[in-house]
Amino acid sequence: MERFKAVVFDMDGLMIDTERLYFEVERVIARDFGKEVKDETLWKMMGRKPIEAITVFAEDLGLDISPEELLGIRDNLFVKKLVNEVEAMPGLSDILNSLKGKLKMGIATGSPSKFLKIVLDKLNIGGYFDIFVTSDEVQKGKPDPEVYNIAAMRLQVLPSECIVLEDSSNGALAAVKAGCYTIAVPSVYTDKQDFSFVNYIARDLRDAAQKIGELINRE
Template identity: 55%
Template structure:
């Protein structure tokens, strides 16, 4: 193994709460209620794909671009006021920095990725970052992971993917990577039967990767 590729939202940083709050607030403004099932389906996908599901499930006949702008403005304000790393993030980054290449493959746009990395001073850890802006096919399609692997100049079998959502984990697995799921309180009921390993948190993921490296 030569690299670890991290998802960002819900895995590296605690943003799923912010997205859930915002998506519920937007639904309420139209007199609607968004279900957990809809929010689960949206997770890990490109913003346009995610909000297409949102509009379909809620029966909203609205321009998706306009709704996304409302969403972005709200989430950005929340991120500026309240953003923190997930437990174990700094430990796993510190453990493998300099030993393996580290990368990000996120369904978030570059604007939010840079905001999070700058606010938490995380840029120093990563060799490659890939937001969703230039990605045509969002997760669960493997395109974003294949793009990151190409940027790393590695083969899929050289890479470990860590994801918190089933959509994201499926993208990593379909790209041919060793895939670890770290389900969050929002994703633990999703299907992770196809991944190589399920960790309860990033510390457990770290220990599992150390075991993989020591056995090769």
């Protein structure tokens, strides 16, 4: 068994409670166009590059507006919510402190760097991480493995030496395709998604921290 050398965190819905903010914004936008958006559409959008996600939204709702224009509307609404309402998920500080100095750490997010910066500044957690990969830097969003391959390369480890934490099926699939040991931490927004292919399903971040402790102590 290869020794684990790094842990890579997804951001939205895993480290911070942004899925609620995204869902609220996207439901508002749908209503503004006289539509209702189904949960299944919102699930399909999760983890993807922003332009890919909003294209799914536009197609599923049959909106006659360019994805670029629609993304601008969503981003303006979302930034206001993010600045005012961003909160860490329960157990985030616990898991960061428990891993600090034991493994290299990174964030691989489907969000753009401007959102990542807001989160790091608001929660004051940037110092825990060695590398960051955002949607601005990838050609293909999750479930494509590109983001995790880049993260492993920047951390100077093999994907098989990485433990990845993800809250969505799309994100978890990206990590598995990259060859990472994948821990799903479903939220109330993703607990009905398929995680049958991951290595471990954690109840929350504290459970995930305990599992990672077992993995690195067993080596």
